[in-house]
Amino acid sequence: MSKPKILKRGLFATAVLGMAAALPALAAEPAPRRVVSMNVCTDQLAMLIAGAGQLHSVSALADDPRASAMSDEARAFAVNHALAEEIFLMEPDLILAGTFSARATVGLLRRLGFRVEEFAPARSFADVRDNILRIGALLHRQERAAELVAQLDDGLERLRAGAQSGRTIALYEPNSYTAGGGTLANDIFTAAGLVNIAERLGVTGSTRLPLEQLIMARPDLIGRSSSDYEAPALAQENLVHPAFRALSQQDAIDLPVAKMICGAPFTLDVAFMLQDAAKQERP
Amino acid sequence: MSADRHYPLLLALLAAATVALFLLSLTVGPAGIAFLESMKALVSDKADGVALIMREIRLPRAILGGMIGATLGLSGAVLQGYLRNPLAEPGLLGISASASLGAVLAIYTGLSAAFALALPLAALTGAVAAVLVVQALAGQRGGALIVILAGIAVTSFAGAMTSLALNLSPNPFAALEIMFWMLGSLTDRSMVHVWLSAPFMLVGWLMLASLGRALDALTLGSETAASMGIELRKVQFLAVFGTAASVGAATAVAGAIGFVGLVVPHILRPLVGARPSRLLPASALGGACVVLTADILVRIIAPERDLKLGVLTAIVGAPFFLWLVFRTRRSLL
Amino acid sequence: MTLLSVENLSVELGHRPVLHRLGFAVQPGEFIGLIGPNGAGKSTLLRSVLNLLPAQGQVRLCGTDAAAMNARQRAACVAYLAQEREIAWAVPVEMVVALGRSPHRPGFAALTDKDRAIVDAAMRRMDVEAFRHRIATELSGGEKARVLAARALAQDTPLLLADEPTAGLDPAHQIALMRLFDSLAADGRSVVASLHDLGLAARWCSRLILLDRGRIVADGPPASVLTPQSLRAIYGVEAWFGEADGAPIVHPLDLATPES
Numbered sequence: 001m002s003k004p005k006i007l008k009r010g011l012f013a014t015a016v017l018g019m020a021a022a023l024p025a026l027a028a029e030p031a032p033r034r035v036v037s038m039n040v041c042t043d044q045l046a047m048l049i050a051g052a053g054q055l056h057s058v059s060a061l062a063d064d065p066r067a068s069a070m071s072d073e074a075r076a077f078a079v080n081h082a083l084a085e086e087i088f089l090m091e092p093d094l095i096l097a098g099t100f101s102a103r104a105t106v107g108l109l110r111r112l113g114f115r116v117e118e119f120a121p122a123r124s125f126a127d128v129r130d131n132i133l134r135i136g137a138l139l140h141r142q143e144r145a146a147e148l149v150a151q152l153d154d155g156l157e158r159l160r161a162g163a164q165s166g167r168t169i170a171l172y173e174p175n176s177y178t179a180g181g182g183t184l185a186n187d188i189f190t191a192a193g194l195v196n197i198a199e200r201l202g203v204t205g206s207t208r209l210p211l212e213q214l215i216m217a218r219p220d221l222i223g224r225s226s227s228d229y230e231a232p233a234l235a236q237e238n239l240v241h242p243a244f245r246a247l248s249q250q251d252a253i254d255l256p257v258a259k260m261i262c263g264a265p266f267t268l269d270v271a272f273m274l275q276d277a278a279k280q281e282r283p
Numbered sequence: 284m285s286a287d288r289h290y291p292l293l294l295a296l297l298a299a300a301t302v303a304l305f306l307l308s309l310t311v312g313p314a315g316i317a318f319l320e321s322m323k324a325l326v327s328d329k330a331d332g333v334a335l336i337m338r339e340i341r342l343p344r345a346i347l348g349g350m351i352g353a354t355l356g357l358s359g360a361v362l363q364g365y366l367r368n369p370l371a372e373p374g375l376l377g378i379s380a381s382a383s384l385g386a387v388l389a390i391y392t393g394l395s396a397a398f399a400l401a402l403p404l405a406a407l408t409g410a411v412a413a414v415l416v417v418q419a420l421a422g423q424r425g426g427a428l429i430v431i432l433a434g435i436a437v438t439s440f441a442g443a444m445t446s447l448a449l450n451l452s453p454n455p456f457a458a459l460e461i462m463f464w465m466l467g468s469l470t471d472r473s474m475v476h477v478w479l480s481a482p483f484m485l486v487g488w489l490m491l492a493s494l495g496r497a498l499d500a501l502t503l504g505s506e507t508a509a510s511m512g513i514e515l516r517k518v519q520f521l522a523v524f525g526t527a528a529s530v531g532a533a534t535a536v537a538g539a540i541g542f543v544g545l546v547v548p549h550i551l552r553p554l555v556g557a558r559p560s561r562l563l564p565a566s567a568l569g570g571a572c573v574v575l576t577a578d579i580l581v582r583i584i585a586p587e588r589d590l591k592l593g594v595l596t597a598i599v600g601a602p603f604f605l606w607l608v609f610r611t612r613r614s615l616l
Numbered sequence: 617m618t619l620l621s622v623e624n625l626s627v628e629l630g631h632r633p634v635l636h637r638l639g640f641a642v643q644p645g646e647f648i649g650l651i652g653p654n655g656a657g658k659s660t661l662l663r664s665v666l667n668l669l670p671a672q673g674q675v676r677l678c679g680t681d682a683a684a685m686n687a688r689q690r691a692a693c694v695a696y697l698a699q700e701r702e703i704a705w706a707v708p709v710e711m712v713v714a715l716g717r718s719p720h721r722p723g724f725a726a727l728t729d730k731d732r733a734i735v736d737a738a739m740r741r742m743d744v745e746a747f748r749h750r751i752a753t754e755l756s757g758g759e760k761a762r763v764l765a766a767r768a769l770a771q772d773t774p775l776l777l778a779d780e781p782t783a784g785l786d787p788a789h790q791i792a793l794m795r796l797f798d799s800l801a802a803d804g805r806s807v808v809a810s811l812h813d814l815g816l817a818a819r820w821c822s823r824l825i826l827l828d829r830g831r832i833v834a835d836g837p838p839a840s841v842l843t844p845q846s847l848r849a850i851y852g853v854e855a856w857f858g859e860a861d862g863a864p865i866v867h868p869l870d871l872a873t874p875e876s
Contacts, residue, residue, distance in 0.1 A: 174456055176471065176589075208587055211471050212314035212340055215332045232396055234463060235456030242473050243339035247332075367704035499711075500718055503767070504702035506668050511771065512691030512719035557705040557751075 031140035032094035037062075038082040038105070039098030041262035042119050044070045045131055046096055047077075048148060048264065049141050057090055066227040069258045069266050084108040094138060122263030124187040125156060131263065148265055155268035156191060164193035165278040167220040170209065171198065171255070172244070174226060174235035178209035184263050185223075192274040194221070211238060215247055221278065222252040225260070253277050290561055293554055297568035301349060304575035308345040309337065311582045343474045346481075348578040349571040351469075351533040352543060354484050356570020357563060358526045359544020361491045364498035364559035365522045366421070368430050369611055370604075372544030373530045376430065377437025378413045379539035382527075383464040384441040384448070385409025386535040391452045399475075403483045407531035413437050414523045466593030467538035469578050480532035487529025488567070490521045495560030502559060540593050542600020543573050549607065617679050619644055619775045619806050620665065620694070625673035627657075627664050634660045635830045637673070642775065642808060647801040649817035649838075650810040652827035653851055658810035659699060661827065662777045666696055678774060691719035695771035697778035701760050703752045709763050710748040713739055716770030735770050741796055742766035743789070757784045765793065776800065778809040782816060794820035814855070818842050818866040826850060839864050848872040 035050060036057040037043045043062035046055050047070050060081050061067045062074035080086050082102040087095065087109060095116040097106050106116050117138055122128045129149050136145020169189050171179045179185035180196065180203030189196040197219040198209060214222075226239050238244060259270050309325065310318050314336050324333040325342065355373060362371040373379045389395040389405035420433035445464055449457045497518045500508035509515050533540075547569040548562055555561040574592070581590040620642040627635040635657050642648060650658045664671040667682060667690065675682040678693035685693075695716070703712060716738065717731040727735070739745045742762045747755065752763055761784055768776055776797075782790045794816055797807040801822060811817045817824055817838065824841040826834040828850045834841040842864070847855050852872050858865040 208589060210313040210586070212312045212336050215336050215340075216314045218332060229454035229456070230393075231391055231452045231454040231457065232393055233391070233452065233454040233456040234460050235454075238471050241339070241471055242475065243335050246330075246335055246339065364705075367702075496718055500715055502704045502707060503712070503715065503764070504698060504700055504704075506663065506666075507696060507698050507702070507764075509668060509687055510666055510691060510694070510696035510698075511715065512688035514687045552705070556711070557707045558711060559705065 032092075032138070034090070034092050035094045035096065035139065036080060036087055036090050036092035037096040038080055038087065038102065039096065039119065040067055041098060041121060041131075041264075042096035042135070043074065044068060044262050044264055045135050046139070047073050049132065049135050049144050050139055051141055051144075054139060054141075056092060057087075065258060066229065067258055067261055069256075069262070069264070071258075084112070087114075088112060096135070096138075122184055123182055124184065125152065125191065125263065125267075127184075128152060128263035128265075128267065151265045152268065155265065155272075159191045159193070159268070159271050159275060162193065162272075162275050163279050165275075167194055167278050168197045168200070168217075169194045169221040169223055169274065169278075170196070170214055170217065170219040171223045171225060172209070172214060172239070172248075174233070174239065176208050176211055176214075176238045177206055178203065178214075179206050180204045184267070185260060188260065188267065188271045189223075189274065191268075192271040192278065194274060194278060211241060211243055215243060218247075220251060221274070222248045223255045223274070224248065224252045225255050225257050227257050287556070290555060293551075294564060294568065297565060297572065301568050301571045301575070304572055304579065305345050305349055308348055308575050308579050309341050311579050312336065312341055313582075313586050339473060340471065343472050343477045344469050344578065345575070346477050347469055347472050347537060348575045350477075350481060350484050351537050351540065352571035352574025353567040354487065354529040354533045354570070355540060355543035355574065356547040356566035356568070357488060357491050358530050359570070360548040360559070360562045360566035361494055361498065361522055362526060362544070363548055364501060364562070365494070365518070366430055367501060367504075369549070370431050370545070370607065372542070372548075373410075373526065374539060374541035374543075375438075375545060375604075376413065376417050376434040377441060378410045378417075378526060378530050379534050379541065380438040380441035380445070380465075381409035381413035382406040382531045382534035383409070383539045384445045385531065387445045387448050387464055389535075391448055391454070391457055399479060403480055403532045403535045406535035407483065407527050409441070410527035410531040410534070411523060413441070414526060418519075418523070462591060463538045465539055466591035466597075467534075467540035468581075468589065468591050469537055470589050472536060476536040480536045483532030484529045487525045487527070487532070490525030491529065492563060494518060494521055494525070495563055498559035498563075538591075538593070540574065540577075540596055542596045542604065543570050545607075546596075546600050546603050547573055549603070617644070618642065618676070619678060620808070621674075621676045622665065623674045625661070625664060625671055625675065627660055627669055627671045629660070629669070633830060635664065635671070638830075638832055640825060640832065640835055642806050644774065644804045644806055645801050645822075646806045647797050647820065647822045648806070648808045649821035649824045650808055650827065651812075651814065651817050651824055651841075655829075656827040657830045658827055659779050662696070662779050662808070662810060665777065666690070666694065688719055691771065691773070693773055694775040694777060695768040695773040697765055697768040697776065697781050699779040699783075701757065701764055703760065703764075706751045706753045708748070709744060709750055709752050709755070710735070710739075712752045712763055713744070713748075713766045713770050716767045716772070719771065734772050738766040738769035741769060743792065758786060758789060761785055762789060762793075765796075769796075774805050776805065776807045776809075778807065780810050780812065782811065782813060790816060814842060814847075814851075814866045814868060818864045820863075838866075842866050 034056045035054055037046045038059050040059055040061040043058040055077060057078040057080045058074050060079050063071045065071040082105055084105045095109060095114055097116055097118050099118045099120045109116050119131055122131055129152060132145050132148050136142045171185050178198045180198040182204050183206060186196045186199055197217050226236055256270060259266050310321050316333055321337055324337040359372040363369055385405035385408050386402055389401045395402040416437055417433045421430040446461055449461050497513045500511045500513045505515055548566045551565045551569050552562055555565050577592050577595040580595055581592060618641050623639045625635055625638040652658055663669050665675055714727060714735050739748055742765050744762050744766050765781060781793055798820055800807055821838055824838050825832055826841050834846055847853050853868040854870050854872050856867045856869050
């Protein structure tokens, strides 16, 4: 069994166990009425799942169109910056957080007696499904969650029925980062019937792929992930490097980054787009 | 004198080492291309992946490594001779840090995107400011210690302002790039960077190289040098702007790389009979060797990690600096 | 030709007047001792003549207005032996002395045979030939002083300005240096040296200029400048005056009592 698969199963098992432990308690409790989310991924799932008036605040990133696919929706909510003091004053009865962000804030909020639920970032569509169901259970919105899961499964089914071109693709991000096995991007590429060249090179997780290796690997497609931040940064210079330009003249696709950062039903759009792109462009 | 006879031999050896390291630099990289294949790709007119890597990635990297190294070695030798201070070098005097600040302001405000030359010019301006501040604080007769203290103040201030500028950038990547500006890297530099910086470095070299005889005379102090026909104002102009142009351009495209300008002249000084004018070409070649070597090592030690050049030069340079302070501590005060 | 003429020379250092409207001229063949108590302005005078300090007044070097000369033209007329014996790098003695030839060489030209001959002669005259290959920074203070004097000689100029050249030398080398300056004067060159040793000044100089608080208070042959009255008034000392081999001897004995 490959390492990423073990990882995935481990995460899955943890998630299931966590839910099992939480469920009996939930049944007795009333539905949370003032939910605060402090992570851009829980922000978006909460916006998709929460009932009217149930979600009070989302994180500042949620209304940044470069990081969030639901920036328009986010404007309807109060904004927080993942600071304990600010969230304390919001008097939430449930806090949703990411496992990687603001550890100190989460610890402090727990000590202050708040209920904080943490979510690991989705590394696969299976993770996305778990996260949707878990938030659905936490918010007492199981029907809505089931609806979203059905959307997700339906989309994955349609992708499987579509062209399985088997063409190779590499994700190329600022600072020469790419995504290998065990990442959401990898799952998106696989769902689109493509082969992630980074996974083939034995890369796992999000890591640097030197430009030289990208050129030597010669992927059929390059998924370029670059956001326009108005102000320039050296991190994005690799995307305008003459060698990269020469390589990517015909076959680079600008990926909708915001839909890939967090896993949600809208993440399927990326896979559909890539499946189409692979069909159109013939070497 | 033995140094007289050995000098041409020393220069020939350093030149040969520079050429060898330049070629070696061309053959090191994650793509793992065989030596002969890579050399052929460099000169062939094919446009395959190997040729692309050689011409657009490794060639500019090797050229910049050699030129930036030469700039640091040469400017270190000139600054030491000009200030008659064995601890002078662009990094310690805050010239590199100030050039970084200039470059950062040009890049992150978008100025350099609109006007490419703004990048080296802004770095040059930062470097000039640093040299003038250090010189004003230290004066013509300033002791070694005062020069170094002034350098520390300038470095800290420029570092803080660089950090501030990066933090204020709306681009989330910018904040992480403080490392590049403080420690330097040649990863994925392109021919664009060569064209942008090479003219400034060449002009700077010419200005610095013309100082050989003046630096010899300055061995006996500035007043004696003036009485021997040295125009101190002209020397100051050439030293300040030569250093600023070359170090500014080098820093603008590769960040601040410390200690090269300190260590190289010191190692070579006894080999050239301590004569400042002879130290200049030797230090330029020696600096090129050191930076090329460091850049080869960062690719061999941790190919996937984008190790910063300044990390390697500091591992060697900082203990050397301490040893030098220890050795000269009596004359510092 | 007058080698050096100074008229109305005034210097201020940081708003403090240091020299007041000085005037004197140096003819070929003179060995002039510049004497005066600490702070009288001796070093300032030498440095302002060399254009190392901003000054008012007229200075002519080798018949030309010094203000109109560039550093190189000045270096062809006058050499300078500074008070600080600075040698920054561990260079060989021979190279230090050869630096004296640099104003005479164009661009990157190497030393000519004539240059080498002058350098060798300078080293011989200063008795430093024996350590020509030694590292200059490793020499004793007196040896360093002689090397630097040889450097100034190698510049081979009609005029030499020396700021306390005898400080730190043993008696033999002090006298040797005085003899050397005397012989330079005999060759038709001129030396202006600031001196603290009144005995040496009295015995070897052809002329003395006595400075006090930025003014020239006496200028002439040693016997007319160094008198019991002037030593008492300017230096505040009593001295013994004598004569040996036709040259005056002055030896300070004790502090003068204020009334006398």
